[in-house]
Structure formats: C-alpha cells, structure tokens
Amino acid sequence: MLRHEFQPGRLVTGGFLTGAAVIYAGDAGGAWDTPWFVMIPVVVGGLCLAGAVGALTGVVRRRRDRTDGTA
Template sequence: MLRHDVRPGKLVAGFFLTLTAVIYAGDAGGSWEAPWFVAIPLVTGGLCLAGATALLTHAIRRRRSSPCAGHAPGNRQTSDAGVSGRTE
C-alpha cells in the first residue's frame, strides 16, 4: 500500500460537513427541530477552520522539509564522544 500525506484541513472540513448532515438528518427524521439557518455558520465556520488548519500544516511541513546548514540528511555528523573502538 502506498503511503500518503495526512491532510488535517480536509479532516476538519469533512467533520463540519458531516456534522451539518447529521443535524439535518435528525431534523428530517423528526428527532429534533433544527432551524434552516444552522447550516450557514457550521459550513462557513468549518471551511474557515479547515483553511486555517491547511495553511498551518503547509507552513509547518515547508519549514520542516527545508534543509538547514548542517542538518541536511546526507550531512549527518556523528559524535564519537565516549565511544572508543579499543578494548582494554
């Protein structure tokens, strides 16, 4: 199975859209009464939070993947402090 990146922004958006669907499914089933305007703040708020989460995730991943001087993957420096190859 191929590995893929986790997208927290899509997870947040999916959660809020699913929450809106559950609220209106409960209203249609007669379990509770939901006003028609409940969907507007849920969907817009969820999309705004999803966008902020995606922006933050992108910034963190970009910062983490940029190679710094001395921290490049092929430039690993190991310390021999306290480790000697001699047996006494």
C-alpha cells in the same frame, strides 16, 4: 507505509460536513427541529477553520522540509 500524506484540513472539513449531515438527518427524522439558517455558521465556520488548519499545515511542512534539507 502511508499511501498519501495526512491532510488535517480535509479531516476538519469532513468532520464539520458530517456534523451538518447529522443535524439535517435529525431534523428530517423528526428528532429535533433545525432552522435552515443554523447550517450557515456550521458549514462556513468549518470551512474557515479547515482553511486555517491547511495553511498552518503548509507552513509547518515548509519549515520542517527547510530544516531537514540543511541538516
């Protein structure tokens, strides 16, 4: 039994922020050179995508709950 419900928006957010951390770690370790402005689209894009996924998840769950209640 799950202790909490699955939230895919948070999974997407975690993935993008982990990716940003890996990019910065590679830059700090000297593996590559990353300009600071590269992170803005990565983080903002990840947050926007996570918001869209969260909204879609809410719509799907409301629709599923509505159909389960009448059946």
